[in-house]
Amino acid sequence: MFPNKKIVYIFVSIGDENAKISQDVKKKSFFENLKKIFSKNENVIKENKSDIYQILDKLTSSISKYSEKKCYCFYLNQEKTHEKFITDIQRENADRYYVFPMYPQYNLEMNKIANFFSLNLYDDIVEKFFWIKSYGQHPIFAKALQKTIKTVLKKNNLDEKDTFFLFLAKSPINYSPLYYFESEITCQNTVKAFPYVEGILHFFSDDIHDFKIKEVKKRKNVIIIPITSLTDDYQTKEKLNDFKSYLEKQKNHVFITKTLNQSSYFIRSIFDIIDEKNFVSNEMLLM
Numbered sequence: 001m002f003p004n005k006k007i008v009y010i011f012v013s014i015g016d017e018n019a020k021i022s023q024d025v026k027k028k029s030f031f032e033n034l035k036k037i038f039s040k041n042e043n044v045i046k047e048n049k050s051d052i053y054q055i056l057d058k059l060t061s062s063i064s065k066y067s068e069k070k071c072y073c074f075y076l077n078q079e080k081t082h083e084k085f086i087t088d089i090q091r092e093n094a095d096r097y098y099v100f101p102m103y104p105q106y107n108l109e110m111n112k113i114a115n116f117f118s119l120n121l122y123d124d125i126v127e128k129f130f131w132i133k134s135y136g137q138h139p140i141f142a143k144a145l146q147k148t149i150k151t152v153l154k155k156n157n158l159d160e161k162d163t164f165f166l167f168l169a170k171s172p173i174n175y176s177p178l179y180y181f182e183s184e185i186t187c188q189n190t191v192k193a194f195p196y197v198e199g200i201l202h203f204f205s206d207d208i209h210d211f212k213i214k215e216v217k218k219r220k221n222v223i224i225i226p227i228t229s230l231t232d233d234y235q236t237k238e239k240l241n242d243f244k245s246y247l248e249k250q251k252n253h254v255f256i257t258k259t260l261n262q263s264s265y266f267i268r269s270i271f272d273i274i275d276e277k278n279f280v281s282n283e284m285l286l287m
Contacts, residue, residue: 005095008070009271011060012113013102013231015052015075053078055231056102059261066268070094076113086120097129098274102230104136105182107172133279134178136186136227140273144266145186145225146193148257152223156255163221165191165199168243170228170236172203186227201227204239213250222247224256231261 053075060071070092074085089097101110110131118126135141153160167187172179180203187201198219216222224243226236240256247254260266274280 006092008072008089008092008094008097009060009063009067010072010074010089010097010099011056011063011102012074012099012110013052013056013076014109014112015077051234052231055261059231059267062267063270067271074113076116082116082120090122090125094128097125098280099129099131100270101132104134104141104186104227104230105169106134106176106178108176108179109172130274130280132273133281134182135273135279136182137189138273138279139189140266140269141260142186142189142192144260144263144269145190145227145257147265148260148263149190149194149223149225152255152257156221156253158221158223158253158255160194160196162219163197163223164216164219165194165197166216166222166224166243166247167199167201168224168226168228168240169201169203183227190225204243213247216247216252217250220251220253222252222254224254226257226259229259230266231259 053073056073056075060073064071072085072088075081101107101113103110114131117129149165152158153163165187167183167190169183183203184201187199191197191199200216224240224247226240229236236259244254244256
């Protein structure tokens with residue numbers, strides 16, 4: 001894997017979908033913000049813990065310790081950071097830049113990020129960008145999910161024969177058959193390690209009542225497994241908690257697995273993905 005060459009890792013995300021709202025909040029006066037902090041201290045702490053930017057910064061910091069490589073984050077919606085990112089990346093002058101999307105499955109939104117790079121970076125830099133293809137099908141990703149699920153089973157003394165897996169993925173803004181296919185493959189590869197478990201994949205929308213409860217009722221334990229992202233940002237947490245509450249009303253015992261930004265196994269192993277040529281390509285920028 002080019003041991004004598006300079007390699008940089010870039011973790012990319014659209015970022016906070018409500019970025020404009022966040023900026024409006026920051027425009028409040030000092031005294032208004034101070035009042036909010038003292039009156040709703042618990043809520044402020046909770047929001048900070050699920051801030052997408054803080055989560056990814058912590059994730060890349062952990063990863064850089066294992067890889068001993070320079071790691072950068074890029075958020076398309078956080079325009080104020082674009083100029084510094086461009087300057088830093090071009091100054092690195094690396095031999096290769098490996099780009100890790102924060103979505104395990106191929107997502108059309110990544111093309112927007114790819115287009116940004118192609119328009120704002122020098123051609124000789126863009127040619128060195130190698131995108132990690134969908135790693136939802138990669139054995140390392142599946143094994144990381146399996147380890148996380150096994151932790152939930154063991155911690156709560158759950159019998160596989162009484163347990164149902166509910167995989168949750170975001171409904172994509174732009175229709176992509178490949179996204180649906182890769183999400184399904186991710187679930188199939190994960191369930192292989194659990195011969196007695198039943199499970200389904202559900203793409204959640206804003207209306208939770210589009211979820212069919214019939215199949216889940218068959219078993220008393222339900223484990224919700226988010227495969228929508230590597231991180232547990234506030235939007236993902238909100239959706240997961242909605243489903244948890246909805247299922248608990250049906251008298252199920254419901255558990256939620258941690259997302260992979262909290263998995264030490266995944267953090268240590270993620271770079272093994274780039275050793276397999278089928279999972280790395282610089283053609284994505286041409287799409």
